[in-house]
Amino acid sequence: MADGTESRVAPVSPELAFFGRITASVTHELNNVLSIVEQAAGLLEDQLAANEHGVPLDPDRLRTVHSRIERQVERGAGIIHNLNRFSHTVDDRDRDTDLGEFLATLRALCERLAELRHVTLEVVPCASTVLIRHNPFAVLQALFRALEIVLDSAQAGETVRVEALPAADRVTIRFTGPASGLVAHRGPHLETCRSLLAEMDGELGTTEQSGGGAFEILLPATVVADHC
Amino acid sequence: MSGPRVLLIDDEEELVTTLVERLEIRGIEAEAVTDGHAALELMSREPFDVVAADLKMPGLGGLEVIEILRERYPDVKILLITGHGRPDEEVKDYKVAGVHEVLVKPFSIDTLIASIRGALAANT
Known part of the structure; x- marks a missing residue:
């Protein structure tokens, strides 16, 4: 950090x-x-x-x-x-947890970190109930590491957005931020994030687009119900 | 009032507002701002004897504000405020940076006043 x-x-x-x-x-x-x-x-x-x-x-x-x-x-x-x-989150190593809970906790833990950087943090509520069956502490840590990298890459006045995109048996959690620094990022947080995801059959991807870039975490998941 | 003028800088607005009220009850004229840029702007217009700045603030942090103050207003006495449990670890070189004292949150009004008086009495 x-x-x-x-x-x-x-x-x-x-x-x-x-x-x-x-x-x-x-x-x-x-x-x-x-x-x-x-x-x-x-x-x-x-x-x-x-x-x-x-x-x-x-x-x-x-x-x-x-x-x-x-x-x-x-x-x-x-x-x-x-x-x-x-x-x-350390109570059970293997249980179903609603992704919405993870995102709410992530937001609560990271709001001050974003504020200190004058960065706006937008966490979009899940449109569906998405269950992730894995060690909740490890999942939260992976999400935190990814967000940490995006926050560190952001400049004052920018917005970092976190959203979940469920599909069939997987969910993509997208962290959108500035393009600069994301793709080129190398460091302990990225390696920690990668190794955590490897343990849960997940993947870490990076996308680059004009005006911004994104980290995408792909995790095995069960979509239980649509909220909308 | 003819006593010292104190500027408090902390993004916790309710904290600095309350401290200002309590200092003024005790005859110490004080102003509060919630970020480093506002502090520098105010200091360009009004003189202060002591500045107490929070270490972690959005935008300009306490140490950055202090660095600018040291250059522009070398006579102003500086106190650093932190919520860190081990301030000696976090601001190892604070004395070198020209900080008279580090106040660890939560602190009493008496501690703040003693630090203000101590800073004013110090030669450097």
């Missing part, structure tokens, strides 16, 4: 490094939530202390600070929910 986070954990296995990378990113965001809650609670305390010295309490101001705390608690609960969903 461009921020160099992973270089410090390079000697450990790619799986552990991935787990560490995600938890570091999520806990970093939780620190922001806690910081806001701490300061908002402190501001309420400041206002009560001023009131003890005769300054009247301002109900509108109190409501504003209270809403700030409520919003952050809700945000924190969402972050913890996503971390919990991610943690449970």
Whole structure:
């Protein structure tokens, strides 16, 4: 990753490094939530202390600070929910998982990474229920690695799009981004992605078109029902 | 007010807004912006004694902002804010970069004020 986070954990296995990378990113965001809650609670305390010295309490101001705390608690609960969903991907090594769940988790884990690059991340909901029978942690890691490469290749102001294209007994997950850097990309993330996909009878493809390029992950899948 | 003027830079808007309110209650004049470009634009118009910048922000990151500040405003004291659990690992050369202190989130208002005062009292 461009921020160099992973270089410090390079000697450990790619799986552990991935787990560490995600938890570091999520806990970093939780620190922001806690910081806001701490300061908002402190501001309420400041206002009560001023009131003890005769300054009247301002109900509108109190409501504003209270809403700030409520919003952050809700945000924190969402972050913890996503971390919990991610943690449970290691529970079973071989089970059917809805691709929609993978994409929702991927979006939650990568939104901040995209935001830091001023890149818009668009994850298109699946039009069908697509089940993937494999180790969910490995599937998520492969998706994350592919998205990571596309995000790293994108420039500020660009959009990276993730969409699923189911067909018969396979699904293609397409990561569309800028053409530059994708085709020529070589690096540990790409190799990790390739070896993970090889274990699940999947493939990694790259397409190039005018104005953009895409990574495509092909995985064996079962299309259960159309949503539309 | 005639005390120090502090600029807070963090893309967590509710954090910097709240910190500004709390600093002002304590007699420290403060302003907040949510990105590095806005900070540089504001600093070109108004003087500040201390700048506290978050390390990771969209666009210009904290270290990039600091590098520009060091060139343009060498007298301004700089604090770096981070949510990283091991800031010594993440910003090994922060003292070389001219950062007076690294504040790890979440921090108390007293810690922030002590760091502001410490930075103002420092010679370099």
